Amino acid sequence: MLDAAAERLVAQGYTATTLREIAADIGIKAGSIYHHFESKEDLFIEVFSRGIEVMVDAFVDVDTAMNGCDRESDRLEAHVRAHLGALFEHGSFTAAHVTAFFTAPEEIRSAIVPLRDDYEHRWNALLADVLPELDSARLPIARLFLFGAMNTTIEWFDPTGDLSLDGLANLITVQFLEGVHALNLQRSTR
């Protein structure tokens, strides 16, 4: 049922997604949803939360697996790969979060923001490790650049096509790292 809700979210956004539709998708009636959730809001708060949960879990897994890694760029690439994996390989929750979060009403968003902040902080810490030369004020902007590159892939990337998720992760990581590197050079030689 949460799965069905997530898939509808991806396809239609929040307001266009009906409880009656979700119920029909899993073969029950709309009223029965209220046995499991108090309201439509409640249901979708759970869906969005799981979307972040999947991302955080993937992040933590990489963090422990890459513990003794000395090449920082490899560590970053592994995390990019994990984020893309959350988007394309672990159900629709993360995809629903990325595409439909901003279509949800304010009350839902504000309930989710603390979880989002947690995930963003993990990335900030990671980027501070990988790019120690980067001005700390520029760090959130760099993160937003990277998030933009990763999250927009959901609008065009086809996991069954020529380019693999590994390849895409490498593409994004290299492009990002070299871009940031070039920006630092430009600033210091001015």
Add this chain to the structure above:
Amino acid sequence: MLDAAAERLVAQGYTATTLREIAADIGIKAGSIYHHFESKEDLFIEVFSRGIEVMVDAFVDVDTAMNGCDRESDRLEAHVRAHLGALFEHGSFTAAHVTAFFTAPEEIRSAIVPLRDDYEHRWNALLADVLPELDSARLPIARLFLFGAMNTTIEWFDPTGDLSLDGLANLITVQFLEGVHALNLQRSTR
């Protein structure tokens, strides 16, 4: 009235935006909208179309102004600046298009896609000029990277803050160009 519709779109998405709200915003009643448009669909097709119009106009302006420019990177930066200008300086149409296009129903989207394709083709041609060494199969992907970087700025960039639109355009352009350059090096030395 189109302005009001665009602003509501940015704030709430398609389905959550009511004809009664739009009417109230401009001081008329909902039924009166049908004197100017045949339906809600019709109204928002016009809004989304103008969003692209603003972008295309900005693109064409730069194209003619930068006609005799020999430094390709400057040409690209000017176009990036123009795209960001369309997003932040020319009303809410382009912003509405970028944020709310995917919240609109299929029938609206398919009516807009040809216009989108036109804009995307202009960028493909531009990138082919600026990056002649880039594999033509990789070109649409590079464009999507760049679009991702530019369009997600709408979720975090504050035009009244420390960073100017010119500065942001430079940031994005350098980051993009050096990233693509690095990718080509990596591929040719493998």
Add this chain to the structure above:
DNA sequence: GCACCTACCTAACGTTTGTTAGGTTCGCGG
């Protein structure tokens, strides 16, 4: 066998939505 809980259904409620038919106001051209 009785009580109880979980999971679901039926049927309706009040509200909101896009939409429409018919009427009013106002300004311009002849």
Add this chain to the structure above:
DNA sequence: CCGCGAACCTAACAAACGTTAGGTAGGTGC
């Protein structure tokens, strides 16, 4: 002064929405 069209309003329509009250079937524990 008359006619006409543009711009708007009123009032209502059917449909769809989230939500709720009350009821039913089946399983579990004692």
